[in-house]
Amino acid sequence: MNGPHDLGGQMGLGPVAPEKDEPYFHAEWEKRALGLTLSCGIFGAWTIDESRHARENIPPVTYLSASYYEIWIRALETLLERHGFASRAEIDAGHRQLEPAIPKRVLKADMVADVLARGGPCDRSVDAEPLFEPGDRVRTKNFNPQTHTRLPRYARAKTGAIEAVQGSFVFPDDNAHGKGENPQWVYTVVFDGAEIWGEDADPSLTVSIDAWESYLERV
Amino acid sequence: MNGPHDLGGQMGLGPVAPEKDEPYFHAEWEKRALGLTLSCGIFGAWTIDESRHARENIPPVTYLSASYYEIWIRALETLLERHGFASRAEIDAGHRQLEPAIPKRVLKADMVADVLARGGPCDRSVDAEPLFEPGDRVRTKNFNPQTHTRLPRYARAKTGAIEAVQGSFVFPDDNAHGKGENPQWVYTVVFDGAEIWGEDADPSLTVSIDAWESYLERV
């Protein structure tokens, strides 16, 4: 979706403002937000792609003014409600009211080290050979779905070169919507700055994205 | 600029929510905001293009949550300060503190009918003949200036057809920045929905923009 998250090339959002000696957390609730988000991800009820799409669906004014941990918490509430684990009314009330859905797993303290060290790899084998190889010229597709995609708006309908075949991975555009993992080859595609941004682009700039095979057409 | 105002194709902004029997104004201040904006425009200190750019430069979170009259007032404060008519400190204080710049004109009540009926035509003659004529295929340029432009992001680097030569008009991309009116021919350019939005576009859709000649290249 062309949501508030798709920020590449937007203007008017101010200076970057790096913080000197930034702490890991700026408030106690950020620590709990991190832990809650990871813990609930372990339920096995939604994918990282579905959670990204829940974040993208936060209304733009809220999205653009929230800290990222707030974005996480808002999306987490959506996911918990959608999958029957907790309703907003319960969170508003601050205590349990309904019987929750049954998660596949619950994260206990003694599992944390192992779970974090394992992570969640999303490379998957595919039967087909890659359609493209390094050096091939490709054009990204033009589409504007209401649904989740990882092809940013600024990189649509642009011509670039395959730089690397990175492996085959879960396809988020499907996986975010419960349509299966449907893995595809992923390529690093590199574009001249001028192809992306036009005549006034920094001439020394190149930009790359990692693109699933179905985002690409041979030129 | 790719500011918060450039909304075509953005998603997540909610339903349209038309209001039944909508009144002309929703608060007394909106009436004064209308009159103030028009009155100050009469000073002759800035152009409509500069005022549009002042609105585009409102931070996105504010822009997207403000009513349009609030957008006008915020931009008006910027313009009044930039051109020496009133400072924010004065407006905060609510009374005059500094000697203002001298406007070219001040709008008095007895001038209103005439001023509104005259408007502000911005057609200007140019010496050159139009480069394009109806039926010509053209491609819009790709550019992403920090400055004002009236070529929306969704319509950049797209191929369409000249439908009409609409006349020659002040060029806002220059005029907004005090670089002169530099009039150009303006064309209505019509695009298939699929050219703009890609494969999933409504097949019955065509979209047109009004484009200054320098936005266009012959295909």
Next chain:
Amino acid sequence: MHDHDHHDHHHDNRYTDMQARVRALETVLTQKGLIDPAAIDAIVETYETKIGPRNGAHVVAKSWVEPEFSEWLQTDATAAIASLGYTGRQGEHMRAVFNTPETHNLVVCTLCSCYPWAVLGLPPVWYKAPAYRSRAVIDPRAVLAEFGLVLPETRKIRVWDSTAELRYLVIPQRPEGTEGMDAPELAQLVSRDAMIGTALAGRPA
């Protein structure tokens, strides 16, 4: 909470009281002799009582009953509309676009709030708001449905994005069953929304 200091820098100060803010602005400018509050009154009165969608409805109804006027609208809308006395601010450069059985026209200004004031008056809030401006160009059928207007799937939709100083007036199709009506009666059937393209002309009662 101290974490608000650095990542909330996008929030500039919300004007909590627009009424007070605008009053202060008017006071300062009046004290400086830069504005005339009576001129503001006159502007407001003009748009509350003189310049509104009845102007446009007059244009539309006349085009329905007078083929020569309709022709003039097509070839020089600015002059044709001026002949009825509707001129001036945000109506300096008019174009009329005619709905047909094949094509429905819809007007939007994705970049700001351009609107043909001289014939329609001040724009409604939704016309200037992000939802309409973002969606009218990409998903017009869904937008029209929110106005209660469901067009046949075969009806083409032409969206006009007002990116320059041309201002567009949609001329809806004349409704059936209006053969005996005169222009003033017909004008009653022409709503503001019908002249933006978010409605059709009404049917006679």
Next chain:
Amino acid sequence: MHDHDHHDHHHDNRYTDMQARVRALETVLTQKGLIDPAAIDAIVETYETKIGPRNGAHVVAKSWVEPEFSEWLQTDATAAIASLGYTGRQGEHMRAVFNTPETHNLVVCTLCSCYPWAVLGLPPVWYKAPAYRSRAVIDPRAVLAEFGLVLPETRKIRVWDSTAELRYLVIPQRPEGTEGMDAPELAQLVSRDAMIGTALAGRPA
């Protein structure tokens, strides 16, 4: 003011007190047996004490002193980094990109906040915020200047937008004057920002 009712529908309720909101959420989920507060403690402790930019600095310093390791990083960063014990969440699929005298690398995630946790820990606020995400891909020189990094005009800039599950670690150039230093000393010169690309490696004191 009643006009706020209809045009402020974008404001959903601001969470005025995130601390209370998150505490309520944790309480409800704990009551339901869905989460273990001690697991949250363990997660926080891990990212406060064990997984942070020192991991990445170790990788970088080792690559500076061991050409074979550098080569391995180039061909299979995931395995090379895992050999040092840095694996897992948001480091499952690693790529190392090497600065050269010709080209400076800069990493961003325009679409969300993708970041190589396993080697850099949790991302800083600015990395996840709209200003960096919007500007790094279109105006990287101006962004770098805001970090105090002014590159020669001839230096090419390569921006890596992390749109898939690959996570990028920038390997900065080894600073001059470090010939006699060993890996632990060298690691002290490698800041988090140098491994994102918003800084260079530091010079020895």
